[in-house]
Amino acid sequence: MPAGALASGAAPVAPAAPQRAAARYQAARCSPSTRSAPQPARPAGCRRAAAAPRPCTRLAATATEAPARASAPTDIEYDAVIIGSGMGGLSTAAQMASKGAKVVVLEKYIIPGGSAAHFERNGFKFDVGSSMMFGFGDKGTTNLMTRALASVGKRLETVPDPTQIHYHLPPSARHPNGWQVKVWRDYERFIADLTALFPHEREGIRALYDEFWKVFNALNTLELKSLEEPRYLLEQFAAHPLACLTLASFVASNTGDTARRLIKDPELLRFVDLECFLWSTVPADLTPLINAGMVFCDRHFGGINYPVGGLFWLFVPLQVGGVGAIPEAMAEGIEEQGSYVEYKCNVKEILVEGSGEEARAVGVRLADGRVYRGKTVVSNATRWDTFEGMIGEDKLPESERLFRQRYKKAPSFLSIHIGIKADVLPPGSECHQIIVEDWDKMEEPYGTLFVSIPSLLDPSLCPEGTHTFHAFTPDWIDNWSGLERAEYEKKKEEVADAIVARLEKVFPGLKAGTLFREVGTPRTHRRFLNRTDGSYGPIPSRRPLGMLSMPFNRTAIKGLYCVGDSTFPGQGVNAVVFSGFGCAHRVLCDLGKAPRLPGVDEGYNALLSAVRDRSGIACILGAAFFFSWAATFVKLIEQLQPEITIFLIIAIRSLLSVIASCAAARRLPLAGSAATAPLLVLRGLCGACAMTLFYAALNRIPLADTLTLMFLNPAICALLGWALLGEHASWRTAAGCLASLAGVACVAQPPFLFGDSGSKAATEAGSGSGRLAGVGMAVLSAFFAAGAYITVRTIGSREPPVVIAFAFHLASLLTSLVPLALGLPRPAVLPRLPAAACLLAVTCCSFAAQLLLSRGFQLETATKASAANLTQVLCGQAIGLVLFHERTSALGLLGAALVVAGVAAVTADKQQHQQGAAAVGLGSKPGQHAAEAPVAQLTPPSNGVMSDGRLWRMGEDVRDEEAAAPTSKAVQYLYMTTNNTSFNTNESLFYEPDGTLAYKVVNKEGLFSGSKVLTDGSGTPLLRCKKNPLSRAKWTVTCAKSGAEVCKTKTNPGLAKIAVEVAFTGRRETATVVPNFNDLSRVAMWQTAGKGEAQETPLAEAAYGQNVIIGMISTLIQNWSYSVALAPGADPALVAVLLCIYTDLVEFNSMNALVGGGIML
CATH class of the missing domain: 3.50.50.60 (FAD/NAD(P)-binding domain)
Known part of the structure; x- marks a missing residue:
């Protein structure tokens, strides 16, 4: 028409x-x-x-x-x-x-x-x-x-549809007759109904759904196309930088960790699991927050239509x-x-x-x-x-x-399509309803019943006086395999009858009012939808x-x-x-039918593939590439528009970083606590000085030399850590520091060491008399960077990384505004388009580098990652030669080699010192190095209970779930999650499988000391842990009642050293808590009686979910949660303490590992 x-x-x-x-x-x-x-x-x-x-x-x-x-x-x-x-x-x-x-x-x-x-x-x-x-x-x-x-x-x-979903949920202590909630299209009405059911979680509910709205509002701003196309990404970032940064801050978050950070009621957390399971067939822990935000908010924004x-x-x-x-x-x-x-x-x-x-x-x-x-x-x-x-x-x-x-394959569904009489439906029935009768069976076959009655929305779907009624529930094809035709048909009707009987609790008379019924199984879905096993x-x-x-x-x-x-x-x-x-x-x-960026496109996708294929070295190499280009763009700005000062560059970069930090912090208090405020100020000033001197050096000496000298900071950190914190240092560390110092001398080539030949070489390689000044700035930059790192290590876990990073960004912004306001060294000017593009590129390259570096340090040991990161020096050599025609003398090359060797020696010393602990990891047998061991596939359950009741044995390859044999049902399980908003690990809560609070570990951190108190579920103190005032390396655990010493822990909190070694008092037994260095999301606890590797037995094992949020400049680790399996006879209270000490060290070393990479924050 x-x-x-x-x-x-x-x-x-x-x-x-x-x-x-x-x-x-x-x-x-x-x-x-x-x-x-x-x-x-x-x-x-x-x-x-x-x-x-x-x-x-x-x-x-x-x-x-x-x-x-x-x-x-x-x-x-x-x-x-x-x-x-x-x-x-x-x-x-x-x-x-x-x-x-x-x-x-x-x-x-x-x-x-x-x-x-x-x-x-x-x-x-x-x-x-x-x-x-x-x-x-x-x-x-x-x-x-x-x-x-x-x-x-x-x-x-x-x-x-005015009511998106009507939930019918199981009984509980708070709701003995079960409870219901409707997800109205009207968002405020839904939130009001949910908070009426859980008034004590009013703030947590609002905060959680606010997180979802942040994600959705950012998504709803962007044109949604291919994340594999870099031109599109750059265009979207240029048009909507805040939306892109917001999404970046959520990119590694899952819904479960976020929910547990904001909500503590176990029943409400189960509801969040169900919300995710409804559309993704997995609970909240396995649901990315961005995906959840898109669905949970669109039902109120665009709604179900x-x-x-x-x-x-x-x-x-x-x-x-x-x-x-x-x-x-x-x-x-x-x-x-x-x-x-x-x-x-x-x-x-x-x-x-x-x-x-x-x-x-x-x-x-x-x-x-x-x-x-x-x-x-x-x-x-x-x-x-x-x-x-x-x-x-x-x-x-x-x-x-x-x-x-x-x-793995998601389950399929058992579908029951029914034509019913209209009077079967109770008045006010909603189109979409979810029925759960037992939380523990939610994810099991037939455990959750989904109901759709679309004829309530469109009566044309059925004859007058009737309705279409579709009930479906998760099911596996294995339940229907090997059946003869007659058996298959019989079972279909029996299972359908059982489900209809359950549905009659909500829809009385459903069976009697059935006019037509057709049942589909996973085999039906496989046949007509051509899906392997009928999987969705x-x-x-x-x-x-x-x-x-x-x-x-x-x-x-x-x-x-x-x-x-x-x-x-x-x-x-x-x-x-x-x-x-x-x-x-x-x-x-x-196909060439849409614009792209030739060359960049291929490189970006190759790097993306490497990241997604878990190639940690590729990530580190990519980070080195982008860090080098960030420095290159700073140098280019000086050539394109010399009147732009380094203070303007720092101010613009820092402003963007402050905005990104605020977006990443969300509800965290960015000011920090009174105890850490002086350290935060010191950290910020050190970082600001380091960045200012680094940028100033870039304009005086070749790019490669500047990057080389910045790599002094790991050696400086090692020296300061040894002098101030009493950390481990050996002849390798000393040799590495000396080699680095010799490398600096070769790069600087001062006349008092090299005479006229040194002066001549320095003049050819640099800018004559200004070269020594540039070298001095670069070295001072490395010292200030090391000071920033030492300050970060002193702050430790008392402040979340986002607060520490914010202090740096804010200090850099404020310190750069002062000379800009005074017109020093010359009045500020607005950048022209080429320089402005370079300014944006500095921020983008820094962000991309940090993202890749964080991913690389997650996938590789710190030794390999740090060594790979040294390729920044090579990138600097190549870029400097091609773009700036900077030639490095033979002495300069020797100096770079010596600095690299020195850093490698310091790093290797840290790694060598912890090899004994690394030899035992999840998936490793006693004495077998983790790198040679099979990687276990341990899935931490959302409620802390392993659904199949098995202890995932250390020493077995359990890639195939069927390969892991279950052990005794006497195995105990715990679930630990940090209860915090600022990542101080202020409280660690350990739950039994039934959700009962078993233990609570409370942290009491001072400026130079710290302690932990373990209580039972009622709050009665059981164990006390006291930390060495100047080092995280040593803890003493005593009985809270008698004061008797139980054990001492000893660690080396250096680079990648995150193992806890425990010596029990009064007996020749030790326990070791170590990660699997192939997969740091898995932790093993071994106990040794006497001596001899044959006597080592499993004590416990845990798998944690590490919620990593990438900020503009630094890696921000926001939350930890563990599912813990204890071997029979293990003391769960002691395991709880050890795990919390381990977590404290991991929080600390997550930043410490970055220090070893030579990163300038």
Whole structure:
């Protein structure tokens, strides 16, 4: 119908609109038995795409099979061959087709949609999957469904759901009859209802959801495309720097750690777990905070909106209802753009030419022998179906092997589609309901029941006087394997009957009011949706490091891309549409149909792959590269616009860093405590002086020499640590310091040592008389940097890293403003465009370097990481030679080598001193070095209880869960989480498996001393721990009641030394607490009676979730939580104390390890 017809005065049969659909919904809720049949109507004032709408023949069909039309030719090369017409594949195709690309979508079934399709039985129209549709808003950028349809000239009428979810939750001490809460579309109403149920958590609830809103508001500002495309990232950062920095501060956060930081009520924390489980099939600990923020806020911003049917114009159907209307409209729009959607196309093979790194996907072969060739191939199948089923194990890239280690298949679902009498539903029933009867069974098969009744939103889905009722629950295909047909059918009905019986508690008379029922199992999902084991995507095998652990769209095979729930950002209809937007953007860039940054693009993606593939050395090398370029841009500014002073550079960089620190700090008090305030001021001033002198030196001596001299600070730190803190030092440390000093002399080449030859070489290599001044500035910079580090180590865990970093940024900003205000050394000027670009590049390179360096230190031992970081010197040599034509003399090169060797010697000494402890780690047998041991796959559960009741044995390779044999049920479990807002570890709470508070460790830190008190759950003191006044290396543990000494702990808190060695009083026994140096998220405790390695036995083991937040300049570790498994007979109170001492050292050494890398904060 022409667009002008709506305004031409032609009268419809009866007026209708989304408001009428909403009114029908309210009438159905209030009186479900008196529904009126939908009338033929057209939407008055309906929202339409700009293109002239016309009757949608596909939508008017019965959705049993797509209408016949011209087939896609097989004799052309498409821009993209897309396997599967799920929402990920269709949104990719839509975005590409709208940009002029020629694509073909190949669907195995007879209609599009995959999990978002629909089917009809006996007059009832059922959604295959969920009916909770996000992304249909009309504002912001997260309305991806609206945008995907609009890109191909389509728009669907939707009806809003005023109640997003109605939860029915199990009884508890506070709620003996169970409790319910409704997630209203109105955000404030939802928060009010939730806080009424938990009034003691009022502030925590608001704070948690405020965190989600920070994420969502930042996301809703950005144009959502491919994170694999650097030009897009730079454009977004330039346009929305604060939003990008906000997201960066959350990038490594998971929802569980954030929730536990703000909320303490175990029952409310279970509810947060359920909120995550609802859409990601994993609890909060395994759910990235950014993903949660997108969903939890969009339901209040754009809300759940359901495609509504019953819309006619002159008896011509404009739209049918149901989720299936979305993919059908999108498929029709893709064809209208000149591309193709083909059905009954069973892809059997992805054609790959070449091998190894030269392998390239060039097309697909169908089961009937047809071949479709394309410049690219996009698979909307799961990664298991893509690489196992269509490529083959022999061509499996290493990245996919890593993916299999980190992720496992999510469960499938048991689905029960029921047509019911309308009077079965209680008055006021909501469309979407969740029922949990036992918290401990929430994640088990059939433990959580999901209910959708979409006919409450769209009565056109079923006959008058009835409703469509869809119940589904997680299930595994193993429960349905090996059954004969008769057994299978019988079991289906038995399980469905049992679930219906449970549902009758909420919907009385459900069984009697059933008019039609069809049951689907994981086998059904596998058969019709072509999903391995019927799985709905991957879930982490262990706690992921934030959101970026999911694979992106590119694969290791050139020309092959993946899209859908096996790629970032994961499961959920809106999430897979996001994946489609990102995939289309990346493919269009690779095809040359969208702008990109040649050269930079390839390097960025190579580095991104290395980071995601856990190549710690690659991360460190990347950090060295970016740190070198940060210094390079400072030097370039001096050449592009000499009148710009270093104080202006520092002021701008520090201002951006202060803003970033404030964003990262969120609710933390940035002023610090009265006890640490003097140290914070000292730390800030030392850091400010170090940066000022470093930038000043850059303008006087070659880039390589400046970077070389900055690497003196590890040796200086070692000397100051030995002199002031009594830390370990040996002949290696002394030799390293002397070598570094000799290196400085060779770089400076002072005449009093080298005579005229030194003076001549120095003049050629530097700036004549100014060279010695530049060398002096660089050396002083290293001293001030070392002073800053020593101050940080003195502050220790009494202040969170974000507060310490903020002190540095603020001091740098204030100290730079003074000379700027006084016009020293010359009046300030506004930077011109080239210099301004360099100023922005300084900040961006520093941020990227810190991000990569933090990741590298997480994945590598400090020795390897520090050694790799020394490549900054090489980068400086290369950049200085190419850009600034700086030549380094032979003596200068010798000096650089000596400084590097000195740093390596100091670092190696630290590592050598802790090798004895490192020889025993999780996954290591006594005497076996951790580097040679298999890496255990320990998944810390959200509630501290390992769901299968097994003790994950040290010394066994448990990559495959089935390989780990369970041990005695007598094993005790604890769960520890830090209770703090400032990362002082003020309280550490240890819970029993049932949630009972078993122990509490309270920290009482003074300026030069510290103590810990362990109490039982009631607060009665049990053990006291006293720290050495000048060192964290020694603690004494005494009995709180008698004062008798229990044990002493001894450590070396130097570089990467985070082991605790315990000597028990009055007996020849020791205990050792060490990390696995292959994977620092795992900790083992061993106990030795007497001497001899054969007598070493496991005492306990723990796995922690380290919530790392990357600030603008420094790494900020915000929270710790452990799940702890104790061996039978182990003293849990002692283990609790040891773990807290260990945590105290790890907090300290997380910054100390960075010191060893020679980083300038």
